Amino acid sequence: MSDKLQQTFAGHGLRCTKQRRAIFQALSTCRCHPTADELHRLVKEQDADLSLATVYNTLEAFCCAGLAYKLACCGGNGSTRYDTGGEDHLHLRCRKTGKLTDAPDDLGKRILEHLPKELIDELQERIGFEVNKVQVDLVGEFKKNPCQS
Amino acid sequence: MSDKLQQTFAGHGLRCTKQRRAIFQALSTCRCHPTADELHRLVKEQDADLSLATVYNTLEAFCCAGLAYKLACCGGNGSTRYDTGGEDHLHLRCRKTGKLTDAPDDLGKRILEHLPKELIDELQERIGFEVNKVQVDLVGEFKKNPCQS
């Protein structure tokens, strides 16, 4: 059933281990942009032994392979947050608390649709930078308090 | 001559000290998104004593006041990079090296102009998030190598 995952890994030159499976699934399921530490706890809860060092090593491998991305961290305690390469979405980052939240799907999508593909292509050609992912963060401040909950 | 700076500080409830002046000027002059450590060295070169802890404290104060921003760090050695609240610009972030570069001004500006203000306003109203700054990062990989120089 997770043959698909195995193929994904293989396609990127990664071996398929129990730990990597678990980490990848946790990361792609969890919509909360977990830190390495949070992933570690998440996986250990449902599964078994897993060392924090392995989480870091694995995430590094995923990032190199393009299966995951580091997000604008810059928040709270300064630990890096990760995300799978899923659909681009818009982040809201609170300047004061460092909290990172996703914008409502529809609005985020509509805003991102306005990014001019042709200009990005021009940029790619002009300076030789291949764009894999567009990350848009709105930095500001929550006035009410819908920060997750 | 730097009365202006003093007023800026005062307007945000910050006292104006020699160190803060120096840090702010270095940060706004330097186009390279320095880390706290780089700023520390920068200021010490031209000026005088300055403790690294003060750089951190000061940057934290600036960020709270909205005079500076933490950028998507996530790169290289993992230290946070800072920027003044100047004009929005587009960042290119290399997935492999973590290098952070600015897009050419004209292209960056043209891309950012396409962001739909009305949708961002809608977002502000709908979820009570006040946007101070839009940070767009293109994550990818340099094919040639114009990473700075």
Next chain:
DNA sequence: TTTCCTGCAAAAGCTTTGCAAGTAC
């Protein structure tokens, strides 16, 4: 069987903090 991955523990960085002395207001 070979090469890569994991786990442990220790090391290396970055950032924050407590406190006494100094400075802006």
Next chain:
DNA sequence: GTACTTGCAAAGCTTTTGCAGGAAA
């Protein structure tokens, strides 16, 4: 004079690394 800042050094975090044992291909 009072309240906020600074500098120092130490503590607290997150992340990386070396190495021996284990697992994937």
